[in-house]
Amino acid sequence: xxxxxxxxxxxxxxxxxxxxxxxxxxxxxxxxxxxxxxxxxxxxxxxxxxxxxxxxxxxxxxxxxxxxxxxxxxxxxxxxxxxxxxxxxxxxxxxxxxxxxxxxxxxxxxxxxxxxxxxxxxxxxxxxxxxxxxxxxxxxxxxxxxxxxxxxxxxxxxxxxxxxxxxxxxxxxxxxxxxxxxxxxxxxxxxxxxxxxxxxxxxxxxxxxxxxxxxxxxxxxxxxxxxxxxxxxxxxxxxxxxxxxxxxxxxxxxxxxxxxxxxxxxxxxxxxxxxxxxxxxxxxxxxxxxxxxxxxxxxxxxxxxxxxxxxxxxxxxxxxxxxxxxxxxxxxxxxxxxxxxxxxxxxxxxxxxxxxxxxxxxxxxxxxxxxxxxxxxxxxxxxxxxxxxxxxxxxxxxxxxxxxxxxxxxxxxxxxxxxxxxxxxxxxxxxxxxxxxxxxxxxxxxxxxxxxxxxxxxxxxxxxxxxxxxxxxxxxxxxxxxxxxxxxxxxxxxxxxxxxxxxxxxxxx
Numbered sequence: 199x200x201x202x203x204x205x206x207x208x209x210x211x212x213x214x215x216x217x218x219x220x221x222x223x224x225x226x227x228x229x230x231x232x233x234x235x236x237x238x239x240x241x242x243x244x245x246x247x248x249x250x251x252x253x254x255x256x257x258x259x260x261x262x263x264x265x266x267x268x269x270x271x272x273x274x275x276x277x278x279x280x281x282x283x284x285x286x287x288x289x290x291x292x293x294x295x296x297x298x299x300x301x302x303x304x305x306x307x308x309x310x311x312x313x314x315x316x317x318x319x320x321x322x323x324x325x326x327x328x329x330x331x332x333x334x335x336x337x338x339x340x341x342x343x344x345x346x347x348x349x350x351x352x353x354x355x356x357x358x359x360x361x362x363x364x365x366x367x368x369x370x371x372x373x374x375x376x377x378x379x380x381x382x383x384x385x386x387x388x389x390x391x392x393x394x395x396x397x398x399x400x401x402x403x404x405x406x407x408x409x410x411x412x413x414x415x416x417x418x419x420x421x422x423x424x425x426x427x428x429x430x431x432x433x434x435x436x437x438x439x440x441x442x443x444x445x446x447x448x449x450x451x452x453x454x455x456x457x458x459x460x461x462x463x464x465x466x467x468x469x470x471x472x473x474x475x476x477x478x479x480x481x482x483x484x485x486x487x488x489x490x491x492x493x494x495x496x497x498x499x500x501x502x503x504x505x506x507x508x509x510x511x512x513x514x515x516x517x518x519x520x521x522x523x524x525x526x527x528x529x530x531x532x533x534x535x536x537x538x539x540x541x542x543x544x545x546x547x548x549x550x551x552x553x554x555x556x557x558x559x560x561x562x563x564x565x566x567x568x569x570x571x572x573x574x575x576x577x578x579x580x581x582x583x584x585x586x587x588x589x590x591x592x593x594x595x596x597x598x599x600x601x602x603x604x605x606x607x608x609x610x611x612x613x614x615x616x617x618x619x620x621x622x623x624x625x626x627x628x629x630x631x632x633x634x635x636x637x638x639x640x641x642x643x644x645x646x647x648x649x650x651x652x653x654x655x656x657x658x659x660x661x662x663x664x665x666x667x668x669x670x671x672x673x674x675x676x677x678x679x680x681x682x683x684x685x686x687x688x689x690x691x692x693x694x695x696x697x698x699x700x701x702x703x704x705x706x707x
Contacts, residue, residue, distance in 0.1 A: 227395070227402065227404040227421060227423035228423075229420065229421065230404060230419070230420065230421035230422055230423040231419040231421070231422050231423070231443050231444065231686070231700075231703060231704070231705050232422075232423045232425070232441065232442050232443045232444070233257065233422055233423065233424045233425075233442075233443065233444045233446065233700070234424075234425055234426070234427055234433060234436060234437070234442040234444065234445045234446060235253070235254060235257045235424060235425070235426045235427075235446050235447075236253075236426065236427065236428060236433070236446060236447040236562070236563060237252045237253040237254040237426070237428075237561065237562065237594075238252070238254050238426050238428060238561070238590070238591055238594075239251040239252045239254040239255050239398075239594070240398075240399050240591060240592070240594075240595055241398055241399045241595070242398070242595065243255060243396075243398040243399060244381075244382045244398070245258065245259065245262065245381060245382060245383060245384060245385035245393060245396060246372075246378060246381035246382045246385075247259050247263055247316075247367075247368055247369070247370035247371075247372060247381075248319060248320055248325050248326075248327040248329060248368055248372075248378070248381075249326075249327065249378070249381075249382065250328070250367055250368060250696070251594070252561075252594055253609065253695050253696045254426065256367060256695075256696035256697070256698055257403070257424050257446075257698065258385070258393070258396065258403050258405060258424060259370060259385070259387075260370070260389070260696065260697065260698040260699070260700075261389055261390060261391040261405050261422060261698065261700050262303070262370075262385040262387040262389045262391055262392065262393055262405065263370030263371060263372070263385070263387030263388065263389045264278050264279045264370060264371060264387065264388045264389050265278050265279065265364075265365055265369050265370050265371065266278060266279050266280040266294055266313060266349075266361075266364060266365070266369070266371065267279075267280050267283070267294075267361050267364070267365050268365060268697070268699075269362055269365045269612075269694075269697075270692070271467070271468055271610075271692055271693045271694075273362050273612045275361045275362060275365070277297075279296060279297050279300065279308065279313075279371060279388065280294040280295060280296055280297070280349075281295055281296070281297050282294075282295045283295070283361055285360075288356070289356030289357075289358065289648055290352055290353055290354075290355075290356060291350055291351070291352045291353075292350065292351045292352075292353075292357075292360050292361070293348060293349070293350050294313075294348070294349045294350075294351075295347060295348060296308070296309070296310055296313070296346075296347045296348065296349065297412060298347065299412060300388050300412045301388065301410055301412075302373050302386050302387065302388055303385075303386050303387060303388070303392045303393075303408060304373065304386045306373055306386075308371075308388050309343075309346040309347070309374075310343035310344075310345065310346055310347060310348055310349045311343055311346075311374040312371055312372065312373055312374045313341075313343070313349045313371055314341050314342065314343045314349060314374075315372070315373075315374040315375065315376075316369070316370075316371045316372050317333075317336065317338070317341050317351075317364070317369070318338045318341055319372070320333060320368055320369065321333060321336060321338045322338070325378065326626070327368055327626070328368060328619065328625070328626035328627060329366065329368035329369065330624050330626070331618050331619060331622050331624045331625040331626060332363070332366050332368075332611075332614075332615045332618045332619055333363070333364070333366075334618070334622065334624060334638075334642065335353055335355070335357045335360075335363070335642065335645050335646060336351065336353060336364075337352065337353060337354055340352035340353060340354075351364070353646075355646035356646055356648050357645060357646055358646075358647070358648055358650075358653065359612065359614060359645070362612050362614075363612065363614050363615060363645065366611070366615055367609075367694075367696045367697070370387060370389075371387070371388065372386070372387070373386055382398075383396070383397075383398075388412065389408065389411075390407070390408055390411050390413070390416055390417040390700065390701045391405035391406060391407060391408055391417060391421070391422060391700065392405065392406050392407070392408050393405060393406075394406040394421070401425060401426075402423060402424070402425055403422075403423070403424040403425075404421060404422070404423050404424075405421060405422045405424070406420070406421045407419065407420050407421060413701065416701040416702065417700060417701045417702075417703070418688055418701070418702055418703060418704035419700065419703055419704050419705070422700060425442075428560055428561070428590040428591065429560075430449035430451060430452045430560075430563065431452070433445055433448070433449070433452075434448075434452045434455050434456060437456060437462060437681050437683070438455075438456070438459060438461075438462070440461070440683065442681075442683065443682070443683045443686045443705045444680065444681070444682055444683070444686065444689060444703065445680060445681040445682075446680055446695075446698075447562075447563055447678055447679070447680065447695070448464070448563075448679040448680065448681050449563035449564065450506070450507045450508040450510050450563065450564060450679070451508065451563075451564075451567070453508065453510070453679055456681055460684070461683060461684040462681050462682070462683060462684065463681070463682045463684070464679055464680070464681055464682075465679070465680040465681075465682060465689070465690075465691045466510070466677055466678070466679050466680075466691075467677055467678045467679075467680075467691050467692065467693045468677060468693050469511075469512055469520045469522070469610060469675040469676075469677065469693060470609065470610050470675065470676050470677060470678040470693045470694075470695055471562060471607045471608065471609055471610070471675065471676040471678065471695060472514060472518050472520075472607065472608050472610070472616075472672050472674075472675050472676075473506075473511075473514075473562075473564065473565070473568055473605070473606075473607050473672070473673065473674050473675070473676060474605065474606045474607065474608065474629070474670050474671060474672050475493075475556065475568070475569070475572055475603070475604075475605055475606075475670070475671040475673070476603070476604055476605070476606055476629045476630050476669060476670045476671070477490060477493065477602060477603050477630060477669040477670075478602040478603075478630060478631045478669060479630055479631050479632055479668070479669040480631045481602045481631070483546070483548065483552055483554065484602065484603070484669055486546045486547075487667050488542040488543070488545050488546040489542070489543065489546045489548065489552070490667070490668070490669055491538075491542050491666070492538075492539040492540075492542040492543045492546070492552075492579065492581070493539075493576070493581070493671060494516055494532065494665075494671050495532070495534070495535045495536070495538045495539040495542065495579070496534065496536065496539050496572075496575050496576045496578075496579045496581060497532075497534060497572065497575055497671060497673045498534040498575060499513035499514065499515075499531040499532070499534075499673045499674060500513050500531070501571075501575075502568065502571055502572075502575075502673045502674050503673075503674045505567070505571050506564050506567045506568045506571055506674070507564060507674065507676060507677070510676065510677045510678075510679055511674045511675055511676045511677050512674065512675050512677070513531035513673070513674055513675075514531065514672040514673055514674050514675050515527070515528050515530075515531050515532055515665055515672070516532070516664070516665035516666075516668070516670060516671055516672045516673075517617070517661035517662070517664055517665045517672060518608060518611065518613075518616035518617060518619075518661075518672065519613050519616060519617065519657065519661050520610075520675050523613065524654050525613040525654050525657035525658060525661070526658065526661060527658040527659070527661040527662035527665065528662075528665075534575070536578050536579050539579035539581070540579055540580060543579065543580065543581075548580075550580070551580035551581065551582060552580065552581045552582065553581075553582040553583075553584070554582075554583065554584070554602075554603055555583075555584045555585075555586050555601070555603060556569050556572070556573065556583050556584065556585050556586065556603045556604070556605070557586045557588060557593075557597050557598075557601040557603065557604045557605070558585060558586070558587055558588070558593075558604065558605040559587060559588045559589060559590045559592075559593035559597065559605075560590045561590050561593040561594055561598075561607075562607040564676065565605045565606075565607065566585075566587055566605075568605055568673070568674075569583075569585045569587075569605050570585055572671075572673075573585050598629075599627065599628075599629065604629070606629055607676075608620065609693075609694050609695045609696050609697075610675070610693040610694050610695075611694070613644070613657045613660075613661070614641070614644060614645045614657070617641055617644075617657070617660050617661060617664065618641060620632075620670075621637065621664060621668065621670075622637070622638050622641065623635065623638055624638075629670070630668060630669030630670050631669070632664070632668050632669055632670075634663075636663075637660065637663055637664065640656060640659055640660045640663065641660050643656050644656035644657045644659075644660055678691065678693075678695060683705065685705055685706040686703065686704065686705035686706075687703075687704060687705075688702035688703045688704050689702065689703040690702075
């Protein structure tokens, strides 16, 4: 299959799946603003912020809870449950002042004890949260509540970007003493919406307006009805028929079907998801760094963007830090180099070529096409990639992290978090089995370096080590496209696809 045929047949590949359940669309909550997601956690769906399995959990968790602070697409810090913050002269203690008059949905008053409990819980190995890998710089004993409206974080080394780093997807605040078994099914947050209908793996979630929300006049909507469609044609059909008000991700292949519709507005983010092809570095043939480098050298990154994303993205350089960031180790994407790939393979003992299975699914729009395009690009180097397409609804549970070569996608994160979430020794989701103490030490240095220029240099060193020796190919970053029905307003998409803010979203009927 040629790249031209892949581009021409992109829509067909995305549409050859079952449609969105009529039962889901006809379910309770017809009066609500209807949100259509694309990721799916299935049986692992949880109301517990510490246990977010995929972006699917973000659809409800970020509506039910608040964090201490929020961040925008440029990683500027925005007040949320904390109204102001400062750092001591030695850079070791950050002090956050908390908002007055905030209540949990249960009626309990919000206080500093809830913040201390939430963060210490995330750092507890028994909780099993993915937060531990990205909050490694925190000392659980250093998180204190001097009074009911004040929280302090004291670290062993200065962490200049601490407010940014503690605003990751796990750090929504739960009530002091809340138990994991209870939180999974019963969310109790301080956020704009309250849980009304939620069962793991059910087709519909309904969230009702919090009448006592601390931000006066919000949320605008009386309720949200959340469903998921992982099939592009079903999602577009639901959008065009008015059964959906907000579609959180439009597959690039079907953007033309919505582009000319006067009843639909398309919204585009900057660099959002990083799309990846990942290999276990402890498993043959990927345990040889020369093989991994060859697998990266075969990629024409701009052609990948043009073919898979139809231009709605930008080239990557095998680091979760986009090329345009000051923390990126390079200012341009690596060039495709077949001669180098062949040379490296020969030196690794694969002069006659290489063959392996690459597992994929449409768990995120474009993943299957990325795998197919990658396979085509690898052929001239003597690399035979057998693309194995699996069901989208079970990919993250049954395939991802269980096969030695998979496709994946990660939401945009600040450098200190993005370089940690899947690649440190403490990472919960070791997508490539990459475990390098020197890498972890470099990243900790980057996160605790006070001088801005030196900190950026340290991040660049970390990114370069991962890009040159790691088991991940990051050919591109997606510019996510969302669709909003006519009559709806107030929704601003963010590059961090899990960071959803429905407070200002409202629709006229």
